[in-house]
């Protein structure tokens with residue numbers, strides 16, 4: 614399903630890749646019962662979160678944020694190409710894909726089941742820290758999970774290697790600039806998108822369980838490679854977003870996925886756009 618939001622002078626379409634089944638057991642720094650209650654978890658602790666992608670057009674370009682999971686994770690995911698089509702965009706019309714990070718639910722959808730490019734005309738735009746982390750050989754003693762994601766990212770990137778644009782903080786492409794917000798992954802990136810009047814921050818997985826981590830941003834998730842670093846990035850970015858009254862587009866923020874933050878005693882409140 615697609616929904617269009619007006620942010621400043623930009624129309625941003627939220628297009629989901631489906632639903633990711635997760636669990637309250639992945640929440641760190643909060644009592645399990647409290648977390649279950651706040652997130653509205655099922656009796657077995659399961660939490661269903663959306664996997665949102667965002668699309669907008671400017672300067673003749675069609676820009677997509679993140680690429681979904683493809684058929685690699687859960688049967689409820691991998692809907693991005695079909696949902697793009699229903700929203701009026703063929704995957705071949707996408708000219709740029711800004712990646713927030715290279716985890717499976719954001720990058721595995723770059724290629725089909727035969728490892729061919731889904732986005733035949735798109736340039737991949739990614740923070741150099743994130744790209745270099747996943748494309749290097751890695752330490753021999755790193756975890757199997759890291760090894761698997763690293764191997765898969767080489768498959769994800771292979772058909773795009775002649776059209777990857779690496780960026781670093783301070784650089785701008787069509788009004789889009791990367792802000793390194795590490796912890797969830799080493800090069801996890803929030804994209805700042807200028808929209809004329811106000812800016813939009815596509816924050817990737819700065820927040821994984823929006824019902825929990827927006828009101829209680831001190832809580833972290835086991836998906837974070839470095840939970841303390843991720844917490845620091847989250848606190849810093851949320852403060853900036855609320856102070857500057859920026860719009861946010863969250864990969865796993867519950868519907869409608871786009872909104873604003875206001876400060877509360879313990880954290881923030883999400884105000885849907």
Ligand SMILES: [Zn+2]
Pocket residue numbers: 716718719818864865
């Ligand atoms: Zn994610």
